[in-house]
Amino acid sequence: MATLMTIDLQNCFIFIILSLLCYYLLFKKQKGSRAGCVLPPSPPSLPIIGHLHLLLSNLTHKSLQNISTKFGSFLYLRVVNLPIVLVSSPSVAYEIYKTHDVNVSSRVATSLGDSLFLGSSGFITAPYGDYWKFMKKMVATKLLRPQAIEQSRGGRAEELQMFYENLLDKAMKKESIEVSKEAMKLTNNIICRMSMGRSCSDENGEAERVRELLVKSTALTKKIFFANMFPRIPLFKKEIMGVSSEFDDLLERLLVEHEERVEEHENKDMMDLLLEAYRDENAEYKISRKQIKSLFVEIFLGGTDTSAQTVQWILAELINKPNILERIREEIDSVVGKSRLMKETDLPNLPYLQATVKEGLRMHPPSPLLVRTFQESCEVKGFYMPEKTMLVINVYALMRDPDTWEDPNEFKPERFLLSSRSRQEDEKEQGMMKYLPFGAGRRGCPGSNLAYLFVGIAVGVMVQCFDWKIKEDKVNMEETTAGMNLAMAHPFKCTPVVRNDPLTLNLENPSS
Known part of the structure; x- marks a missing residue:
């Protein structure tokens, strides 16, 4: 299997190189840099393909980290005719976000116009303009406002209990589980509950269909990236549009269902709120039905797999470092006790668990x-940034920078436990952009607070209620990428062993 994967990657790299050469020769003209302007330092390049040969790896973030270690943390690269500025320095990232945030608030243009994921109707891919501003405001003031998150807490608690009961059932049967799959069920169910008022664990075809399409979409992510890279070549587009069409049909049925019951309930989910905006003739921006569907696809894709992968990474770190796991467990026992399942409202009183989640995100950022x-030309640190240059900030390298992190490759949650004396110093360091698991600036992830909730309660319950047995001495922490996200090369299986059953204890002692 490993040999086949190696051959497949080699063929893929050859195909990319040939495609880039064709694209370069047939469609592009080389632009020169502005006279008298100095570009950032650049590693030695090859004719035509530029620095492409330095990036041919399944772990692009690692390749870029190696380039930065060798040549510097602020570099200019060229892939055929595509100019790229690579940043692995907190101070450079800070200057860009402080001075040029609006200028870099647009992503690379998409060529998948009709696709519901990463197409022209998407919020994630939208250029910085009226539509993006309206949707960002909608997300902040309606969909993810504190009151909406509070209102949906009961549904998340129900999903958390079902997650626990499922693990308990596996433990009783002495069955092993694949952690990422179980965590994905939890995050997917919670997002379905919050976004469209139903759980994907319900016995109905439509909700379960969401999960199936998510699996298909995640598998397509790299193909979408290549399709965008070569917009004039119909690369993978038929397959991408096929999955997009399936999502479109499903979401249209759900929208119609919500429209028919819109006046029948008070607790509105995300779909209800977006339909209200869709019908509002006086809205600042008139969103379309397709834009609503694209947003839901992005919410599912952006919130499900990334949170599940983070849970898996953190549990793997804890199994490999039982002293840290035991410290979290002692903290939960002292705050929550053993007679009830921990809740979201316990998280503020569990600083070491919170520190562990942050450390997991530092070492294993979902999007490295x-x-x-750069929409317009500008200067950063005295260097010229040409118009339409791609900016790549390697947050993986940035959050493992030995100049800003002590023992950067060691899992140490203690680094996020702040004394009152060091809090101001830490806030200053955060301002210098040394910790960016969810991005920064205007395009930073709007769901970061929810992500901390999802990961914190999942890891907390798994530690509170179970011991975890693996066949090997250590979990293999080798990395790969799933789509464009960081994932474990060898998703690990382990067997839950009941440590304590708070639900049973609570039934036996109803006064507790």
Whole structure:
């Protein structure tokens, strides 16, 4: 299997190189840099393909980290005719976001116009303009406002209990589980509950269909990336549009269902709120039905797999470091006790668990690379940034920078436990952009607070209620990419062993 994968990657790289050469020769003209302007330092390049040979790896973030270690943390690269500025320095990232945030608030243009994911109707891919501003405001003031998150807490608690009961059932049967799959069920169910008022664990075809399409979409992510890279070549587009069409049919049925019951309930989910905006003739921006569907696809894709992968990474770190796991467990026992399941409202009182989640995100960021575009030419640190240059911030390298992190490759949650004396110093460091698991600036992830909730309660319950047995001495922490996200090369299986059953204890002692 490994040999086949290696051959497949080699063929893929050859195909990319040939495609880039054809694209370069047939469609592009080389632009020169502005006279008298100095570009950032650049590693040695090859004719025509530029620095492409330095990036041919399944772990692009690692390749870029190696380039930065060798040549510097602020570099100019060229892939055929595509100019790229690579940033692996917190101070450079800070200057860009502080001075040029609007200029880099647009992503690389998409060629998948009709696709519901990463197409022209999407919020994630939308250029910085009226539509993007309206949707960002909608997300902040309606969909993810504190009151909406509070209102949906009961549904998340129900999903968390079902997650626990499922693990308990596996433990009783002595069955092993694949952690990422179980975590994905939890995050998917929670997002379905919050976005469209139903759980994907319900016995109905439509909700379960969401999960199936998510799996298909995640598998397509790299193909979408290549299709955008070569817009004049119909690369993978038929397959991408096929999955998009399936999503379109499903979401249209759900929208119609919500429209028919819109006046029948008070607790509105995300779909209800977006339909209200869709019908509002006086709205600042008139959103379309397709834009609503694209947003839901992005919510599912952006919130499900990334949170599940983070849960998996953190549990793997804890199994490999039982002293850290035991410290979290002691903290939960002292705050929550053993007679009830921990809740979201416990998280503020569990600083070491919160620190562990942050450390997991530092070492294993869901999206190791942030990609933007300089819409206009500008200067950063005295260097010229040409118009339409791609900006790549390697947050993976940035959050493992030995100049800003002590023992950067060691899993140490203690680094996020702040004394009152060091809090101001830490806030200053955060301002210098040394910790960016969810991006920064206007295009930073609007769901970061929810992500901390999802990961914190999942890891907390798994530690509170179970011991975890693996066949090997250690979990293999080798990395790969799933789509464009960081994932474990060998998703690990382990067997839950009941440590304590708070639900049973609560039934036996109803006064507790």
